[in-house]
Amino acid sequence: MRRNLTFFGLTFILFSSGLSAQQKIPSKADQLKLAQTILADPKLKYVDSLARQVIKEGFNAGSGYSQIWARDLNTFIETALEERPAADVRGAILLFFQMQQPNGEMVDGYVLKKDFTWHDDTPYYSKNAPDHVGFKNTVETDQETSLIQLLGKYIQKTKDYGILDESIGGLSVKERIQLMLDYLRRERFNTTYGLLWGAMTADWGDVQPHDDFGCDWNALSNEAIDIYDNAMLIIALQNLIEIQPNGAKAADWKKFKKELETNSRRYLWDQKKQKFIPHIYPQHSPLPKGFDENQIHYHGGTAIAIEAGLLKRNEIKTVNRQMLENVRLSGMPSIGLTLYPTYPAGFFKGWMAEPYHYQNGGDWTWFGGRMIQQLVRNGFYQEAYDELGPMIDRVVKNKGFYEWYGKNDVPSGSGKFKGSAGVLSKAIALLHQWASETAK
Template identity: 30%
Template sequence: MAENRKRVVLIVVLLSILLSAVVAARRLVPSSVTSAVGSLPPMNYEELSSPPAQTTWNVPDYPAIGAMRDGGLHTLRLCETEFEGLEGTVYGLVPGREYGMIFIRDTSTMMPALQYFYGDQYLRTPIEEFLRRQYGSEAASADGDIPGDGAISGVIAAGGHIDKATVVSDEETHLIHAACQYYRAVGGTEWLQKELSGETIIARLNRALEWLYIHRFDDGHQLIKRGHTTDWGDIKLEAAPKPTNIDPDTDHWTCSIYDQALTYRALLDLAEMNQAVGDAARAHELKAQAEQLRRSANEKLWDSARGWYLLHLHVTPLVHDFPEEEMIGISNALAAHWGLSDPSRTQRLFSSLEGARLAARARKPGLSLYPPYPEGFFAHEQMSPGEYQNGGLWDWWGGMQITAEFETGFSAMALAHLRMVGKDWASHPAEVFEWQMPSTDEGWGSPNYASAAGTMTEAIVRGLFGVTIERDRARVLPRLRKHDGEIRAFQPSTGLYVSYDYMYGQDSIVLDYGSNHPRSIEVRLLFPLGRGIEEVSIDGAQVPHQVETLLQDSYCAFEAPSGVHRAMVRLQAH
């Protein structure tokens, strides 16, 4: 009896596997069948017509990219946390499982991914808690520092804990960006006008930026300043009991490309939000500030001879006995992505970043800087060459780099880089490391780093599949090139979804899609360079389109109605 039962179970398992294979084969028919209009497969109407249970994706040619979904989500789940805040429970994610606090810079960079797996409380409550704990004129950090009115803590934890890393200048800008992401995706204007402890959210955000310009704007260079870290790091060069705090009387000040890129983005984010609440005058002023900062950064930090932005310039005079100007930092990718750069600079800096990766023998993108600072330059013991923030390899930053490449006209490079990460993750499927040595597989820091899982998820959902879901817009920009793929993107906080099946053929590209978004879908479909567009149709009816070229990428742009439809782009003959 027991033996028969085992046979039955085995047969059921085998049938289940066979059925799954058949379903997968039907869902994504090989590309060859799409070369002729008459041989197209039927639409997967059932899946496309309703919100998926969860966000998933699949690229049959690259199963490692598909596997990154489960590895990333597993890491995010391990880093969930909750505690009692000032006015209710706070739900969020710590950067790594070993961390005991929610960090604003990590929250900001995880937001693009979290919105596809978590409900409203995980998106909204950390932002509101950071704002509720905003410093007043006499408020002190856990270490006794009094940063000044409007400042934002770098962390929040149970018991009202706040602590600002005063050596950096990105905590206010990260909070502004996190708030803008929530405003666009879920909150809307009503949320910006919500009062927290007697002050509206938009007023608190404005006060945060005012703190930055009062305490961190260098009049001489017309740039944002910070301590002497790497371009983005929070470890200063000087020896101190707490290396994340600056001594303004003795420590060195710099202006890094990282802070200029983040502040530029924050100024535009804040302008958008002020415009939404009807403050057009402030929005205009913020845009003017952004343009001034952009001009100053390009004038003073761009190295035209080398083709990248300098890590920083020195506000406090300091002469190194090594060529610091030969170092290239990962923040170059951020400057390109967030618009501080322009197309000609962007092309050069991505080429330079790739050259640095190859020179460092790094197996994937995300190289923090290269070459690193020499041994002993930083007093902190973990800042030896090639370690941590001094030349370590970070998936956290690699994810942002890949998204930047996808969105600035380098989709071929981005896909190649994403495949490198997928291959690396497959070698340690239960772990997403905080950072690694550039040329080895050895992982360091947290083995469950949610920040890395978040930015790599963004690189796939927003970068590769090109899906954006916001209250007022939905966008689909498939960058799969000649590889079939599918995505089911669901936003739990709103119930909105965008799903599609992408099929590439020699003469046509087919996009079967479904969405319940109240507005039409903006479609930008990447097509091969050197090919023209014969026509674009939706459900067999021809629709107008435009061709848009962004550096190395060309897109066929058209508007598509919400609902379930088949879009087809017919390519001109070679």
């Protein structure tokens, strides 16, 4: 913890000494010095190498997980394509489409039937994949959008457009994509707000509060609209537009994307506080009486909203400063902090009942690394390098990629969490790309 804070201290020194919207633009000499520092940093190279070793092992989410999840593979597919045969990745993607249900919905993930060893009241089966069983955390609404993003990244990197015409059960992949979008608009779309909905969870999480298991939609669920689900759909639609610009549905996708962008800003962005509100509750709120949920900052959903292009550059600067301040106030190790302040003790059941556990304020590199990527892509190179530091340091210290971290940087969950490995590898690649171009 002490070492991480020391590494991270530069950020807070800069922040407290007046980094504002009016800060001086770094000179070419400053940019060159930063680029050289990045290129010479042995920890970045070590962590990238370690990430690649972990991702080489397969497409399952990590140690302790036999399942292959769309939302996880979506965050390490680019590195996987550099470390595994493209045909293997292609097969893993097509198996998701083979598991698609008759109503158009997509599973979270799948596993061989012989490895299906846990209790699940509602396993998913498909005649197109008789050797596999699927599963789905139905409180969430990011399964279809994760798969579309995953497919888009695969096509953009391999140029394998032929996968779109692959036939599964008499329907092409492109037809099955449209069935997924139709399912979302039919089953998970609130027409009053023009936005997707899911159950109330903590930020991007998949656990609802008043249920012992927490991952399945049931009588204890509360319909909620949040930025994460809608930003994920915006990104997915952009992916479709890029890989099928002349497709029969391209005009519809563009129109739908624009509506989502407009409604996300209109209903979810708090202009005064310069943050996204956590939720809209179209029906009943699960919150304790008198509890102001809008005091909570959602770090993960905000990072995905930036990726979706929903924030201007000055707004990105503002929310990043808010994240840094939240880290300071919470005492947590990095901007991977899920949310701040946390929900009250006991609001969630099980291991999320205590603040700073799991998705109720735990620190997840899986999303913090995505914020680093967005800082790089939007020109915040010094901030990206500084804020990446604690995440890199703990990988070096632990010689692995843990699922999440608690107070005092205590590692928890899977010790080889590929989502964490993937987002760090990609963040390092983006930094190295910028640094190499700057140092020429």
